[in-house]
Amino acid sequence: MDLNSLKRNDLIKELENSGIKDKNVLKAIANVRREEFVLTEFRRLAYDNTSLPISSNQTISQPYTVAFMTELLEIKPGEKILEIGTGSGYQSAVLRELGAEVYSVERIFDLYRSASDKLSKLGYTVHLKNDDGTKGWKEFAPFDKIIVTAGSPKIPKQLLEQLAVNGLMIIPVGDENSQDLYLIRKTYEETQNENPEENLLSETAGDDADNRKVKYMMKRYKNFKFVPLIGEEAWAINN
Structure with missing residues (x-):
């Protein structure tokens, strides 16, 4: 077993000790060679549980944050996922x-371009687009799950609209220094809420394609830090 494999195993144990329980998520992280997604000068730190700089003044997220967000989305094989903020391509x-x-x-x-090259080289088929992420990807909506990997001052309306009914979206919301993770569930308005930890986002209620009212339920997880989400429905480019 090479050094990176040993470090990967240590990272998985650390994630388990930090509360990550989903074995499929842990296995997925164990299978991804994180050293391929970081800058050469940081490869020795690839399996430290920390965020690291990448090009264009961006970062690759801390493995715990990746695991936590992914676990909350309860992803199943075959689901259609929209990711906002490809970054290095690791997520x-x-x-x-x-x-x-x-x-x-x-x-x-x-x-x-860099993420496209890396993902292709490593054998991962991902549909990629160079655009303002706050607009989502309307042509392929609705999405079963949406994951936003940059912090926004608000929840982009276009992303909510592109989330499938009974779908989940996770997004960091806050100021530029600190954000809370919002886990948002989209349901029909008449659906009874069975989770007392969820709150209604009444201001974002809308109509689905069948003209039935929908609502968005939200659960909050505090104290995270992401690079800013730049776009039409987020921070201005010169902010």
């Missing part, structure tokens, strides 16, 4: 290891 690879069909949008062209 996309984890999603593919779980058997999801992944559509990922990246605003920064250099990251989009």
